[in-house]
Amino acid sequence: MKIGVFRGYSRALKNKYEEGKTTEYSYRGIFESFLKFLFSNKEEYQIKAIKVTQEPGKETFGAPDFKIFTSKGIIGYIETKHPDMDLHKLPKRDKHQIKRYSERLDNFILTNYRDFILYQNGEKVEEVLLIDENFNLIESNIERFQRLIDRFLSFTIPKIQEPELLAKILAQRTMILKDIVLENIDMDEQLQYLHKAFKEHLMSGMTKTEFADAYAQTVVYGLFMARFTIKGELTRENVAFRGIPKSLRVVHEIFRYIASDLPDYLEWIVEELIGILNNVDIEELRKRFHFGNGEFDPFLHFYETFLAEYNPKLRKSKGVYYTPIPVVEFIVNSVDEILKEKFGKRLHDEGITILDPATGTGTFLAGVLDRIHRNIRGTLFQLYLKERLLNNIYGFEILISPYLVAHLKLSMVLNQWGIKLNDNERFKIYLTNALDLMRERGQAGLFEMALDRESEEADRVKKDAKIFVVIGNPPYDVKPSEGWIAELMEDYLHGLGVENEKKKGALQDDYVKFIRFAQWKIDQNGKGIIGFITNNSYLDGLVHRRMRQSLMESFDEIYILNLHGNAIKGDNDENVFDIKQGVAIAFFVKLREGKHRAEECRVYYHSIVNDSKKTTREEKYEFLRNNSWKTIEWKVLTPKEPYYFFVPKDLSLEEEYSKFPKLDEIFEVYSSGVETQNDAATIAFTREELKQRIKDFLKLSTEEIRHKYGFKDKSVWNLNDATKVLNSDFSRYGDFERWFTEKAKLYLYRPFDYRWVFYLPRKFIGRARYPVMKHFILGTNLGLVISKLSTYLGDFSIFAIVTDKPADKHTLLAGKTVVNKSITVVFPLYIYSDDGKTKRPNLKPEFLEELRKRYGEITPEDFLYYAYAVLHDPKYRKRYAEFLKFDFPRIPLYNKETFEKYKKIGEELVKLHLMKVDFPIEPKLVGDNLAIEKVKYDGKDCVAINKTTKLCGIPPEVWEYTIGGYRVIEKYLKGRKGRKLSLEELEHVYKVVEILKRTIELVKELEKIEPKFA
Known part of the structure; x- marks a missing residue:
């Protein structure tokens, strides 16, 4: 390129600057002309268009200022700042904006019209100062600048074949879309309307942030769904009218808005997403998204990868955790066995209605379909599907992205068996909060009517539908009960003195509410089965005693398969989930209508853990693969008042122990x-x-x-x-x-x-x-x-x-x-x-x-x-x-x-x-540095507190002496890590050593006493 173009660009910038009172936008025309000159000499890159995506005066966060197209689609973006702005010392708002762009766009240039920084795949890869602060062209840098432009223009995203790569790329763009929605919602009437509709018709307390998240994920997963259903390339129009089934009314209405004239700050990122999905090797992806390949659920794995990149905190707060296929298959197969053994029915039989109240990505319902398909193969399955299964299988999901994934997954599971749903057919998986009912309806537009209809149908299932089987993995999230579920929860909160407990927070965990809801649905039906995997704290939690009694009053048989895995408790085994809380599978079986005395219920228990050695996750999976409800050797429990424990307890001394006065019966005043x-x-x-x-x-x-x-x-x-x-x-x-x-x-x-x-x-x-x-x-x-x-x-x-x-x-x-x-x-x-x-x-x-x-x-x-x-x-x-x-x-x-x-x-x-004793104190030191850096006992006599100093004369039995879960000496020293022990503290340690020595002697004397009652 002729050097005159560069000199002309430099002079034009200087002239504009000297006019005074310029803004970042004042230089846009000059820069756009310069880009056209640059790209006109780059015919090999087939530059199709340069688009200014933000108008002067609009300071909202949205699209980068320039979008560069090739004949094959979007190639990259350029964001401009005022020439006076130091790109290495950006103001807070701009710094945050550029961080978002550079981390989440694959090909991006930041410039103040003089200095140019190129980011690719989240990394800064080139930087060139073309024009100095006095607007003098640095001619020696022209060649480097041209290399930067060539690198920008030659960047291409390879054809995406790996689901993991696609999930991560989509997650990055979803973050941008969420931020755009959040920062523009107050001035966008359509976004405000959608937010209001969601609050009034789906989730009453939905914040703007939660709405922005739901909206962003809806758009991304709607486009993702459309990529599998539309032949040829996606466009905003064909996604809205052919990519989203009309039976998914809520999502369909959102995409009607997407197909309309979107504002620039939304249009660019939607087009970016469409461009990415059009670059997917769809046939290869179809092969990868094949349900039933052993124990791998590609849909759930895709969503897990997406969430890990997009918002791992959302996953934790909503209790979104991957349910391993061995767990799913064990529960589904066991429920089918119990139906056959206890009721003479199977999952596909007339009258067997199935509900997953926390559907997630539909793994359990896909497992149900797979089990039924194995029970009845061939064209007969299609008849059962159309006549019964579409009407008898229900699901509730509150998060819109897994809701979409669940519908896509089940439709693709059917596609694998040569079955295609019509546009007006759908599984009865509803976008709803399982623990809440709809509010009063007001005047409604099309979108609100779609939400209303979805919620009305979900409410009918919640309140009136006869459900025979409730199955799934409810979320864990402690928060107060509200509304309708709060009324149901009263049964767990009153009785056996639970109402007098000061700390009842454990009863406000969502998994407890889901068990209560499922219990109510089965009571409503008069008979049936619950098959859940949940937090296992309710098995022996003190405040859960009325919950256990209530379950025994409703059900005739209860089967508890304790999977353990509680890292908080220090269990010597691995969890089947990536969580710290232990879990258990439970089957609650109701054979007769009405309530009965708790003692009439038969409770069975089995522990999956081998106490003699650590039980690994894979060993637990292997157990679940090789067993079912029918093959497990269940141990009979006899839960009794007042605690009704669902785990084995040696309470043979209960009558003796209960005669002794309890501390809170002895003392009048006490507190934590x-x-x-x-x-x-x-x-x-x-x-x-x-x-x-x-x-x-x-x-x-x-x-x-x-x-x-x-x-x-x-x-x-x-x-x-x-x-x-x-x-x-x-x-x-x-x-x-x-x-x-x-x-x-x-x-x-x-x-x-x-x-x-x-x-x-x-x-x-x-x-x-x-x-x-x-x-x-x-x-x-x-x-x-x-x-x-x-x-x-x-x-x-x-x-x-x-x-x-x-x-x-x-x-x-x-x-x-x-x-x-x-x-x-x-x-x-x-x-x-x-x-x-x-x-x-x-x-x-x-x-x-x-x-x-x-x-x-x-x-x-x-x-x-x-x-x-x-x-x-x-x-x-x-x-x-x-x-x-x-x-x-x-x-x-x-x-x-x-x-x-x-x-x-x-x-x-x-x-x-109380340390009101005097002992001769003789600290035995090796070294003289009393700074505590790392505390490590040698197992014999000495504890090292840093590399050069040890405190000796501490016998193993004193070191191991534990009070309230602490090794006393160790806790004292570790509590002072990063400090230097004073002489008083050093003497204190050795005084405690002598105190513990004498305590150990006295405890041995206590052990020799043969207590006698009067």
Whole structure:
């Protein structure tokens, strides 16, 4: 190209700039002319058009400024900025915009008309400064610039044959489309109309962000569906009128809008998506999307890949998890077996209606079709399909993209068997929230009428349709129940004392609501089967006891196949899903109408885990492949009131244990420990550290505090609010020392780990538990600290500690050796008057009277010593292990002689654990660097705290000593990682070593006691 063109371009830019008051758009005409000159000499690239996609004055996020076409379609995009803008120091908004373009468009140039940066496949690949800041042409860079343009023009996307590649490319464009919708919705009447319609007719609380997400995925998956149904190339028009079946009314109406005159900010990305899908090797993709190739579901795999790229958080929040084919086939085949064995029916028989209330991508319903197809082959299957299956198979799905995938999948499954649905035929999979009913209808346009009709038909199924089989994998998502499902959930929330439980959040998990909904549908039918795989916490969760009783009242037989896999509990096995929560398959079988006594229900159980070794995911799949409901050796359970556990429990000692008084029956006042909601800000290792931090909070800005301490705002703890609270409280004192001394408290943070807390309730301390903790502040006191729901894996770890100070919620927090993450509950021994002048025992008067009848004039301290010893007795923890898993411990009241033995040892234990003892302390150090970098025990005598220093003289039994799931010494040291141990802390460690040595000796003495009742 002649150099004169470049010089002319440089002069034109300079002249325009010198006119003054220019914007980015002022230079567009000059640049467009320059591009035409450039491309006119590039005939080999067959440049078809250069299109300006954004008009001057429109500052909204949408299309890049220029779109470059070849004869084969879109080749790339160019985004322009003002010549004064430094492309390496973009303002925040522009930086975010360019990040989106460069990461999600395959071929993209950013320029300020002088400097040019080329991005390809998300990477910066070329940069050339063509014109300097004084608008002087840099002639030596012309050749490099031409190479950049050649590289831009020669870029081609290869024919897409791999579903994984297509999923990732579509996900990147979906992110752009979502952002465009979100940023333009307030000025686009059509988008506002669609959002309003979705809110009023589908999901009442749908935010703009949720709408933008639903819209973007609808467009992308609608186009994806059309690519499989339309012969030849896609266009916006043929997608709308031939690519989307008219029977999918909601999606069809959205694509009528797509076919109309779209604004530029939407049109470009829709055309980009169509171009990508037209570049797909559709025949190769059809081969890849073949359902029934072993245990691979290509549709679900495609959607999983898409979500992982597009929005992994959405997957987690909505509980969207891949259901492995062995699980699906096991459940489907088992349901068919139960139908045949118990009801004399099969999945395809008249009257067998099937519902998947959380359809997802349709994997379970595809499995149902496959099972039926294997039962009845040939043309007979097509007759059954048209006469029964299309009318008898139902599904609900709230997310629009898996809804579309499910319809596409089932239609392609039929295509594999030579069956094609007519345009007015569809599976009765509805876009709806299974747990909600439609709102009142108002005036409706075409789109609203389509939504209304979809919702009306779904509601008819929810309320009136007789359903024989409910099958599937419900989502996991804890949120409050609302509306219609909230009424059904009342059955699980009232009874057996569940209504009195303070923490019932586990009953608000969506999977529980789906079980309740399924139970209601089967009750409504009078007989039938539920086949679900769900979170397994309901099998033995304490708050689930009424749920279990209710299920036993509805169903005649219940089969639980426990797949375990709870990483939170520390299960020694792998999960069948990529989640931490354990799961179970359940079959609930109703043989007769109406309700009956829970005890009439027969409950069967089987564990898939081999306790002797780790059970892998593949071993679990193999079990499911080789077994079904009929071949499993089920163990009979006899769930009893009040807990009705769905897992084996050795409750043979229940009658004995239940006679003992429980801690919450002994003490009047108690609560969980303090929850600061931001330990890093409110708790310090020393009083001086805490004092300096509070001084900073009073005098520094929140930004300065964040910089100094590295704090980050949390939803439950806002730094701005905290500083306001501190300043407001301080203003009533004036004297800092007096104020600080009154609020700063020594605090039991972890076992033998005391720290300083600034104890100021209301916003600075999230949950101060003052009504209980004040009894440790107003005067001298003792208290039991207990870990409720202390389920252990067999080592019977200590789950109690004693305190004379306020205690943290996680003083005793389940670690790897403990199954449930439990909270700390604090029972003070005395209750103080508000002025701190008087106190009284916190033992209930009737209980204190019973103690004195048995043991004479004993003090509250005597009972605490006794109870503390009992809780440390290995015999007690082992004998009553099952009962200690699900409630506060009960304290056996032995005879007076035994009481005295326990009391004596308990008193010493209390003094030891309050550290009110003196031992000769001799730290044994190897090295002199006390900075804690990495804590590692050698298994013999020493723990390394960094590369050069070890703390020795710590025997293995002391190192392994566990309280509340923590190795005591290890927890103390790891809690100070990144700090240098002070001499006081070093001496503290060795004092704890001596305390634990003596504790171990006393526990052995406890084990020798032969307790006797009066």
